[in-house]
Amino acid sequence: MNWPDYSGAEGLLKPCRCKDGSFSLWSEDYGQAFHSERGAIQEAQDTFLAPAGLERFAPGSTLRVLELCVGTGTNTAVLLEACQQRQLQLQWWGLELDPQPLQLALADQRFQQQWPHQTVEALKKQTASIHWGDARQTLRGLQSQLVGRCDLVIHDAFSPGVCPQLWSLEFLALVSQCLAPQGRLTTYCSAASVRQSLLTHGLQLAGLKPHAGSARHQWSGGTVASPSELPLAEPLVAFSLMEQEHLRTQAAVPYLDPTGQGTAAEIQEQRRQQQQSSGQLSTSAWRRRWQQGEGLRNAGRFPPS
Numbered sequence: 691m692n693w694p695d696y697s698g699a700e701g702l703l704k705p706c707r708c709k710d711g712s713f714s715l716w717s718e719d720y721g722q723a724f725h726s727e728r729g730a731i732q733e734a735q736d737t738f739l740a741p742a743g744l745e746r747f748a749p750g751s752t753l754r755v756l757e758l759c760v761g762t763g764t765n766t767a768v769l770l771e772a773c774q775q776r777q778l779q780l781q782w783w784g785l786e787l788d789p790q791p792l793q794l795a796l797a798d799q800r801f802q803q804q805w806p807h808q809t810v811e812a813l814k815k816q817t818a819s820i821h822w823g824d825a826r827q828t829l830r831g832l833q834s835q836l837v838g839r840c841d842l843v844i845h846d847a848f849s850p851g852v853c854p855q856l857w858s859l860e861f862l863a864l865v866s867q868c869l870a871p872q873g874r875l876t877t878y879c880s881a882a883s884v885r886q887s888l889l890t891h892g893l894q895l896a897g898l899k900p901h902a903g904s905a906r907h908q909w910s911g912g913t914v915a916s917p918s919e920l921p922l923a924e925p926l927v928a929f930s931l932m933e934q935e936h937l938r939t940q941a942a943v944p945y946l947d948p949t950g951q952g953t954a955a956e957i958q959e960q961r962r963q964q965q966q967s968s969g970q971l972s973t974s975a976w977r978r979r980w981q982q983g984e985g986l987r988n989a990g991r992f993p994p995s
């Protein structure tokens with residue numbers, strides 16, 4: 691494997707275990723785990739693959755997938771297995787800034803032992819062609835190949851509170867343009883700003899069925915978006931009344947990054963000012979009404995035990 695030079699986060703990633711024992715990483719830089727505390731593989735299946743509707747594709751057909759933030763390659767490995775089981779050809783574009791998560795995962799027995807040998811080998815082969823760099827730039831460079839072609843976009847960046855660069859109105863415009871007419875974007879993220887930006891780009895939205903054992907009953911377990919109407923059949927669900935109202939508060943003010951080069955701090959500050967002058971309902975009133983805490987920041991990605 692040819693690894694690119696990148697020293698942005700060296701030494702700041704720690705291998706850890708999710709509740710189901712699956713391998714994950716904890717990022718000191720972002721103060722966030724790479725996966726849900728429930729389990730990395732479980733999350734890949736429930737949040738990213740189940741809502742993709744792979745059953746819509748006949749055996750032998752080609753599935754075109756854009757994967758944002760490949761990280762350890764857990765979502766990629768689960769996708770590879772699903773394609774193999776369904777006899778789908780995979781055309782895949784993986785985007786990632788930092789080679790370290792994949793290097794750490796592939797060098798770790800606990801990561802490798804989660805899959806049959808052939809899956810690990812297929813993952814190594816697949817990830818050898820990752821488009822390394824800031825996804826804001828690499829995706830721009832891929833637009834001519836991707837516009838209107840992707841059956842599935844897996845969006846697995848760190849949450850908007852810590853990585854707004856990959857959830858801005860402008861970046862989500864680029865991402866939305868990649869979707870084929872019946873294509874689907876899947877993400878764990880249920881932030882109002884992200885949902886509102888996807889709506890602004892003309893996509894139809896659905897929530898994801900809350901995962902078993904979730905204490906956050908009124909929150910769906912993520913977001914699915916498509917240029918076409920989405921069937922509200924499991925695991926896709928309509929937004930709860932609480933989520934619909936959330937979209938009418940200041941929480942829905944988008945992150946803006948017009949140059950595609952803003953830092954997280956710049957993007958956050960610009961949004962804070964925008965929220966103050968927006969005239970939209972304050973989120974604290976909404977929080978009181980629905981008895982919500984400030985819990986969205988880490989989007990369920992707390993340090994796994």
Ligand SMILES: C[S@@+](CC[C@H](N)C(=O)[O-])C[C@H]1O[C@@H](n2cnc3c(N)ncnc32)[C@H](O)[C@@H]1O
Nearest residue numbers: 759760761762764765786787788824825846848
């Ligand atoms: C939540 S983790 C991804 C988890 C991954 N899907 C997995 O299964 O391990 C977020 C990833 O986004 C990457 N990242 C952060 N900023 C980025 C950027 N601007 N462009 C591309 N990738 C970025 C991080 O290096 C990290 O690997």
